Amino acid sequence: MTRPNWLRIERREALTPWVVFSVSFAAIVAALLAAGIFFKGYGVSPVRAYGLIVSGALGNKVGLAETVRRTIPLLLCGVGLTIAFRALFWNIGAEGQLLVGAMAAAGVALFVPLPEVLRLPAMLVAGFIGGGLWALLPAFLKVKLGVNDVISTLMLNYIAAFVMQYLIQGPWKGPTARGFAYTDKFPSSAILARIPGTPIHWLTLILGVVAAVIAFIWVARTRQGFEIRVVGENPDAARYAGISQAKVILVAMLVSGGLAGLAGVGEAAGIHRMLLAPVKLSAGYGYTAIIVAWLARRNPLAVIVTSLLFGVIMAGGDVIKVTLGLPFQLVNVFNGLILFFLIGSEIFMRYKVSIVWRRS
Amino acid sequence: MVDQADAPVGVEVPAALEMHGIVKRFPGVVANDGVDLEIRKGEIHCLLGENGAGKTTLMRILYGLYQPDDGEIVLHGEPARITSPKAALAHRIGMVHQHFHLVATLSVQENIVLGLSEGTGPFLRSRATRARIERLAEEYGLQVDPAAKVWQLSVGQQQRVEILKALYRDAHILIMDEPTSVLTPQEVDSLFGTLRTLVDDGLTIIFITHKLDEVMEVSDRVTVLQKGKVVATVNTAETSKAELARLMVGREVVFRLEKRTHEHGEVVLEVSDLHASNDRGLPALRGVSFDLHESEILGVAGVSGNGQHELSEVLTGLRRATKGSAILEAKDLTGCSAREIADMGVAHVPTERIRVGTVSSMSVRENLILKSYRSPEYSRWMLLDEKAAQRNAREAMREYEISAPHDGTSAGNLSGGNIQRLVLARELCGSPRFIVAAHPTYGLDVGATEQIRQVLLDQRDNGAGILLISEDLDEIMQLSDRILVLYEGEVMGTVTCDEANIDEIGLMMAGSRREEVGL
């Protein structure tokens, strides 16, 4: 490819945090501008729409609570995904792992005889293990049989959703109202407390933040984290150094799925207090978390910020749906655009583009 | 047009190719710094220089793979802008690369025809193409089966395909980039014969090399490059190896290192009847047996692809042997994992120091503990001990003269020589008893090469048994106490360094057993 003489493209020598931040920021701004076109298409001024999103999501108590509510599962899933991505395992299955976690928790909540005081802890454990196992499945398939991780995790999302659908319409069916199926309400010992007046189930929120911190330390400072980083940065060198890529992937996926499972417990036991249709339980958190993790550049601590950002977007999506009558699917379009601009902008992190003024 | 060779002495023949004032910069280095080159029609012109002198960069500019930052190219008296290989080929300039540009899964014919737009539309004129290829092959002694898939061919045959590709496109100027690095001495002779035939037919050949013997044997003129600048252009007949060496390096070149003769010690590694397969499932090692002693360097000679790579991998736990054993201190290495072997104190300096030996995005400090991070020295409970790693890094950087701003610098920012120093520092700490060193000085400058070879000799003096795998016969001859030759996965023979004779080793590399060669 020949380049015009006035454009110079050079490889960057060092990647400073400033470059990462400014390029990512520019990408988001570009996405906002592109999405603005859509708003224009619906006859709404983009400025007004964005203003509504921000003020609706952050400007009042109800909106803020909604934002945090959305942030919690994004945070948990996002932290898990940063770990999976670090090990170069494309875990697109956080959505399914979340659902399985919810199912495991529901099973414990409704059908397992336990002393009541143990019920909630048992649900959390069950959710973690459920999600973890659901993630170990594709991990095993990749490690032992070389099965493509993207497809296997994705397929398992659909399978999990159908299994859940089966459960709530079949063996676990509770009272039916207006044609929607769901299970019985969880007993009071099986629900996660919320901050009064809000949908924020604070225990899972705390778990999420703690997970982010622990994950950060784990990856940066421990032996296992070292192994994960080597495997992710250079699998050939990892093999040469005697690091078992298989073991690393399995551990990483167990954790990733487990955290997503916890998010599922949060939704089931904290928000809905029952198990219901998959599309109602999770508003695509597992998929959105991919963007959350990507924007955080696979840094678990940064996920705290990026999950909040997308919490705002989701809460804002609700706001504009109600006040402007725009479809909620616009959020997906928005997210897709952000992701595109993000990955498209990465080339600017590797190369510096400058304009050369040539004197003739 | 009259060739220089035919013109009466003293008459200047118009140059086939001129390059004036070529400048090419990369981040951190000026590869070509105002290079002037003049190539006459019908000559074999050598570009001589060490690794990093700028020879390949210059030719890549000529072939359109790079664009010069400054300077111009003049072809047959007309200035030319060569913006891509396609343009170069249109100017009838062809290039045979050091690492062949062949698509392994396609056939010879498909490779030759790739990128051409002849024939009716999108269809292949199979028969006509095949006939033409066979004619060219016959004419220049480059026989090869057009229907064979490239991955099935030997290295020498693949090179023929590369040459045929250029000839098929009516190349008049042929650039050859270090063509002999993958050939046996006999194949080199065959290649030189082909080159002379081509030149007799009117082609012009530019030959990149760092080997003085070749320059003296085959070229008409030679241009010497050093650190991106032209040092001199001389007629080969009027110069000598010593003079060229001096021009190339700028000082007297030491051809022999300080090597103390040793009695080697006890057997450290006993390899018996080793069999292994390569990545394609074909046998790569077919019954290899040898002993390695303490205080000994055993050089493994042979053209790449005859099992050396698989041998190094089996001995370091990166590949399973299908049969046989390799006993190190009463333990059979063939049943151990890479981790276990590393823990046993076996050092492995891998062929690909960047792709396999280091993690480019991680720091020097972390790369130095790539294998030792598990030991209690660097980790307590599960946490890594940053301070210990830092101390280790500072010491290693001092001892091995690794040049980097600080221990937190990314390994990817280091030069080739420093990366290799890093690998050595990591592998050689703890005085290993057995070292596998694969192509340890490949692609490094003279300074780094000397230092690393001396390090290996020092380790040998300290009692280590070293298996040295190298394509550089000079290196093998210099460093080894004994030399073992591999051909198609079998040992053709083992000689001590006193007995070693390069012609006979060459014959063994090409498949004759030691008994037949008459040693």
Next chain:
Amino acid sequence: MSWQSWVISTFAFMLSYGTPLLLATLGEIFAERAGVLNLGIEGMMIMGAYSAFVTAYVTGNPWFGVLVAGAVGCGFSIIHAVASITLRANQVVSGLALTLLGLGLSGVLGRPWGGRPLPNTLPEITIPGLSKIPILGPSLFEGHSLLVYIAILLVPVLWYVLFRTRIGITIRSVGEDPATADSLGVSVSRVRYLSVAFGGLLAGVAGGYLSVSYYPAWTEGLTGGMGWIVVALTIFAFWNPGMGLLGSFLFAALYHLSFRLQPWVAPELLRALPYLFAILVLAFVSRGTLQRKAGAPSALTIPYTRGQD
């Protein structure tokens, strides 16, 4: 149900459900042979489905709808091409973003169109003579749209193009060893762009077929994950059009047969079977050694930059 009617219905379903799978798989084979992994098939298919439906509804001509679907799929895939080829972004994530965008966009734009019946669908044809063959006749040669047969005919054509023409050599070389292709004057970018666009075209047509012939209808999420199954089928096909035909039809047949289990298995679980099949298919096919001998194009998912050794 008699076994004959089961066989007939299975074969018929094999052709009708298998066709969109086949079309999209053929397209993805070309894209991946050139070295570009396009996970946005789901997005391209659904955008194709939406645009075909709307076009057919508004113009009254379903074939025109299919045409537009192809163009839309093609255009959509260009976004992925720009991101992964020119901007050298991560191809996995780019494909995912494309799917997200496609699902979202079609959901947003398609809202007013849900539930409306399409007056003019692709006509069903009957092949005279062949349709009289017992069992095979009514199932294979009757009641399918022309598009089905076009898709089947594409298979040998595309096989020939890929393995016997200059274009095919060029595409394959770009996917195996772009550096070599580049050094011979092949424009790696251009070949990749064209291959991805071709893949998008076929994916769009596949989606169009769904909304204008197979169902025919438009609802949000019409494709139901079919695009992901196509990715699995591409691997199953070993990047070979002929095997793609086998894979698509086999998959469709198995899916249909699984409904025989209805008396014993709950309907929701049955609906999960295709996705399970996809995983099983991959599990059998992805063994390490298998991949070496007849494996993925070596440069798949790796962006190409000239001059980087």
